[in-house]
Amino acid sequence: MPRQVDHDERRRHIAAAVWRIAAVGGLEDATIRRVAAEAGVPARQLQYYFGSRDDLLLGALDLLNKEGEAEAQERVAALGPAPTPRQILRSVLLEFLPLDESRRRRQLVHAAYFVRFLGDDTLRERIRDTPPELEGLIALLLPEDRRDEADFLLAGAAGLQGQVLLGQMTAERAVDLIDRQLDRVFAASA
Amino acid sequence: MPRQVDHDERRRHIAAAVWRIAAVGGLEDATIRRVAAEAGVPARQLQYYFGSRDDLLLGALDLLNKEGEAEAQERVAALGPAPTPRQILRSVLLEFLPLDESRRRRQLVHAAYFVRFLGDDTLRERIRDTPPELEGLIALLLPEDRRDEADFLLAGAAGLQGQVLLGQMTAERAVDLIDRQLDRVFAASA
DNA sequence: CGTGTTATGGTACGGACGTACCAGGATAGC
DNA sequence: GCTATCCTGGTACGTCCGTACCATAACACG
Known part of the structure; x- marks a missing residue:
């Protein structure tokens, strides 16, 4: 056999280029040549x-998505050995906010795919799996x-x-709003 | 002067074609020829x-957007002569859900524009105006x-x-969730 | 040291795109 | 009915697109 290269590494390198472009100009700009x-x-x-x-x-x-799931699990693990349900739920909710460049880019790219998901039935099932999975997790916490x-x-x-990405709200205020809702939900359930 | 046609009517006719195409395949599919x-x-x-x-x-x-605002105001007016703050707020919130074909199409088209809004600074200001306007309205209600x-x-x-558009949740459940939150907010403020 | 598989680079082709351009109808006012 | 103006239709040009094709370089294995 001839020379072998790391296929996965190449694919990730190319995929990262797709993300950078799609995060700015949408899938429209993600042409092969570009x-x-x-x-x-x-x-x-x-x-x-x-x-x-x-x-x-x-x-x-x-x-x-693989990269995103890995990061999310890292952040949950970073909560410590025995996180409370509230800590876990908060971590899951904050995963939706663009609190760092990685999350921001991922959410921008997801937004770029969103419309295409809506139109294509088979494609829609690819993200239809995620939220039920989240609901199951949260069902365990509450x-x-x-x-x-x-x-x-x-x-x-x-x-x-969406509001944070559009610059209509700061990330700090979004986190604050979520914390206040968590105060309410967990205060009442105590 | 030569023959005169109704420019506005033509523009609306053409714009409607843009909406139908963009709602299915995104702005990418909205080419001049198509x-x-x-x-x-x-x-x-x-x-x-x-x-x-x-x-x-x-x-x-x-x-x-003009069409959407007109429809929203019609629905608020349909509440009757002296709607309660809760009725108005509910009407505003329901305007976000795809409860009929008109709202559904409008929200799909907005999703198609979303990424482009994020990338273009001058374009972003075009929708940055709307939510503050809503916040002002709601400030009067609560x-x-x-x-x-x-x-x-x-x-x-x-x-x-987003969840209803993706088929992850029925519109009925979304309305129900909003009503329950309204129960809570207005019960506590009574 | 071949040699066959894996990987690379360049290119060529058909099609769709946005838009500039031009020639010609249609009609309201004189 | 003339004509200036509004409007229409068609087309042609240059660009970019996705992808098929082909020749060649690199290397593990016999």
Whole structure:
């Protein structure tokens, strides 16, 4: 066999270029030639490692989601050995806010994919899995009769994301609003 | 002078074609040729009535927003002669949910513009105006010390929109969640 | 030291895009 | 009915797109 390169590393390098471009100009700007230029590799290499352009965009999304899940779990683990339900829930909710460059970029890219998700039925199932998973997690953190509160907290965090990204609200205020809601929910359940 | 046509009517007809296309495939699919085919007019006419493609997309957005504001005010007026603050606030929040085809399409189109808004600074100011306006309205409906609740209600409604559009939640449950929050907020303030 | 597989680079092709351009209809006012 | 003006339709140009194609370089293995 001839020389072997680290396929995964190449794919991540190219995917990162997709993210940088899509975060600024949307999927529209993530053309093969432009991504190649951003990544500093010949356009032919994108064909080789991803196939068609659709495969490239989907593959880049999968890698982005994997990276996001890993980061989220790291932050939960950083809470300490025995985090309280409130700490875990807070960590999950803050994952929706662009509190650092990594989260911000990920959320921008997700926004870029959003409309495409809405139009494509098979594609929609790719993110339909995530929130039910979150609901299951939160069901473990809150008593069952607070399901409505949990769902609305998730929706609120998602809504705050949009306002922060648009610059209509500071991240600090968004965090503060979430903390006040957590005060209320956990005070009443105590 | 030669024959006169109703410019506004033409522009609305063409803009409606932009909305139908952008709601399905995003701004990416809203090309001059495709919009022209959807509207059933020669492509040249889009140039004449809107100018460049960017002008077309922006003009279509303005018309969409005007239509949305008119509909929202109609629904508030339909509440009756002396609506309660809770009725008005509920009406505003429900405006964020895709409860009919008109709202659904408008929200899909807004989602399509979202990423472009994020990237373009001058463009971002075009929607930066709307939420402060809403906050001002809500400030009139709720006592000042409930500002946090009002902001989180707005964010929650916006977040529910995304989940309903993605099919992760029914519109009925979203309305129910909002009503329960309204129960809480207005019960405590009574 | 071949040799066959893996990886690379460049290029060529057909199509869609935005928009500038031009020639010609249609009509309200003189 | 003439004509200036509004409007229409078609087309042509240059650019960028996705992707198929081909020749060649690099290297593990026999």
